Amino acid sequence: MTEVVFWVAAVVSVAAGVAVFRTDSMARATYALAASFVAVGVILLAFDLDYLGVIVILMMIMEMAIMALFMIMLMGMNPALMPMSMVHSKRTATAIAVVVFLGLATAALAIPWPGRSGAPAADLTRSLGEAVMGSKMLVMLTISPVLFATIVGTLVLGHPRDRYQRYGDDLDRARPDDPIEGGVGR
Amino acid sequence: MSEVTEAGPLWAALAPVALLALATVGAAVAHTQAARARGEAALSGVGLPFVESARLLRQRRRVTVAADRVLWQVAIGGLPVVAVLMAVVVPVGPVVLVDSPVGVVWFNAMDVMLWALWWLAGWGPNSAHSLMAGHRFLGLALAYELPLMFALTSPAIAAHSLRVADLAAAQQGLWFAVWMPVAFLVFLGAAVAFASWGPFAVAAHADLAGGVLAETSGVDRWLVLVGRHLVLAAAALMAVPLFLGGGAGPLLGPVAWTVVKAVVVLAGLELVAGRVPLVRPERFAEVGWMVLLPATVLQMLVAAVVALGGAS
Incomplete structure (x- = not known):
């Protein structure tokens, strides 16, 4: 059960993260990001980190709800009420993203991770x-x-x-x- | 730790129906009062929720130009869902659907979901009045939320737990509502505010052409209206273990007492809220920050001192 929840929430969080940059509306981008964070909160809940999971959901919804207002208010040059692209400096961003991904993926695979010592508190x-x-x-x-x-x-x-x-x-x-x-x- | 058992999946399927039944009682109370205010026979209001439901469910949905359909539907469908999610951590007598060790925080997180949903309901239809109402609600949300957070914290401090069943069990001697009146009243006020109802109906009030209701029709409108009553019902249900001693009471069993108390609280919310006019939103923000917030912090201090005194 925990594994099913983890994988569903993981896929949702990544998919919603992708949606942030694919959509053409500030409101949709902000709430896609909120959905991504909620999925991360669900993963924490699946790991029995009840308090942290619920707090992540609470804080992120709160922050994104307020951020949506600011995004819409402050995108004055490129009115946020009209369709707009969510990406800029594409070439630099792609290069940085590829390098960071490769670095992190290599590290994740290459580092000899220690086994867990100690048990979680009751x-x-x-x-x-x-x-x-x-x-x-x-x-x-x-x-x-x-x-x-x-x-x-x-x-x-x-x-x-x-x-x-x-x-x-x-x-x-x-x-x-x-x-x-x-x-x-x- | 108090004993509650988690109900099985069959009960989980029944829970939304049970909450809807409770919300229907609330809606009937609200409609009865409205009927009396119009000078009609009060009892004619009892049937009105059903008549109105039948009308709205048959009505064809109207869609505005360039509406953000996805976000609009998320908001409209989300209201009833969040109301049910609020209620799942509330023990009804000895049974609870989700026996979360942080049930109080979960309830609060679902309240915060409503910030997003009311704003999205205003954003979705691409309509000026709806958008203003959504913005207005979000602008006030922090003035509602911070006092509510401290109001929820006070009983949790007194019970040394965030688990809702423990809070109910900690009131064997004296209900929290009796010695934490400020927290209790703020909790009830916030319940009304997050349902955008009565004096705090900033997201959906006639002064802005209905606010988020300005452009909703058919089943969408039904979901929003039902969602409001469901949120009120969930909050009334939560008030029972939080402030009113849970299922404790003579003669009747704990399940019956929980339901009776919830119905009384819900009827009170519907009646009081239906009689009080809209509090001017631009004025309430300052009241929330300058009056309610310090009051609830002091309430929390009282709860902490009493809890420390009891522990030593």
């Missing part, structure tokens, strides 16, 4: 949580503020209206001057 979700929250906590503590600062920084730089426009030159307006009022009245 509760993989718990051991994942303990790894992230225990021995890798320092990494998480470092990365989280950096990621958060990046998000805030990008928003501050990207937002067309700054706080001086909202609250006045001396930031002394009681209520912000927004084109569309928010629900909290702040």
Whole structure:
């Protein structure tokens, strides 16, 4: 059963990956990519990596749903609402793809892979949580503020209206001057 | 670990039918209320879901110019499928279809599927009103999703498990709905929001000519309408083990109690949502981020403190 699921999901993920570049619509390309990632999530589920599998499906659908908006918004030069090619710099891309594929395939076949040592934990979700929250906590503590600062920084730089426009030159307006009022009245 | 047995494949084939039956009860409640609001006999609403189904299933499908047929069909067919996938991890009494150790996360992942499906339903028909409604839903989806995630996390923390059956078993003393009211209310609100229903019907509301429903007809329209009620039914079913003590209750068996509680929650969702007007979407985003998100984080803190106190 696991093998059947693995092979079906593997074929779907590769086929959907190919579809990303064969289709002529930004929306279809984005959701083909989402389908490919979901198939990868299913493979993880078939390996009993329940938490990782479900999280991959959750995160990838979320990301692709938002990415589709950005792709359609930002493809201004080549309107994403019209049919368009999903590939560019074909010759370079083909050369890189062939070289990388040959390199990885050779490595996969030529490397004498070690056999598995040790057994998986009984509760993989718990051991994942303990790894992230225990021995890798320092990494998480470092990365989280950096990621958060990046998000805030990008928003501050990207937002067309700054706080001086909202609250006045001396930031002394009681209520912000927004084109569309928010629900909290702040 | 609480004891639940996984049901066989025959039951899996029956599960969509059972969920559809539950959703039909919900639709009948909604239609009854609508009939009363129109001044007609309330009982005439009970038959309306069937009348409307018969009408739509015979209606010829209308297709717009240059529609993205593939993605449109994925969205329309996907709504009922995702609703059923939401429900498969919910134990009904001592049986469950998929006894996933991460059932709560699975339920949440299916909620996220709805982000994609509502947007695709808006994208598919190549129609301005549908597209705006789909965009509008996606713009609000994070304001719905983040409070929901913390609302789902609170009972999971209190039960020390992500397995839905464990959550139900952890409420032997006191229902989570009683001492986690914020999480419970946010969960119900998010259920309504992801079904795009009532006050949160941003993807399909009359203020945008029906939104994603503007161009759907025939069996497509039926699937979307049924899909909404199925999502509400699946969420009501999930509320039972998550917040209402699962199948626990006197006299009746656990299966009967699960169904009774789910029907009560579902009827509540359909009734309340049918009576509240659309919350202005551009205003709700800020409420979601500034009010609901901190409230659910505090709720999670309470759950964590209580869980730690119980553990030591």
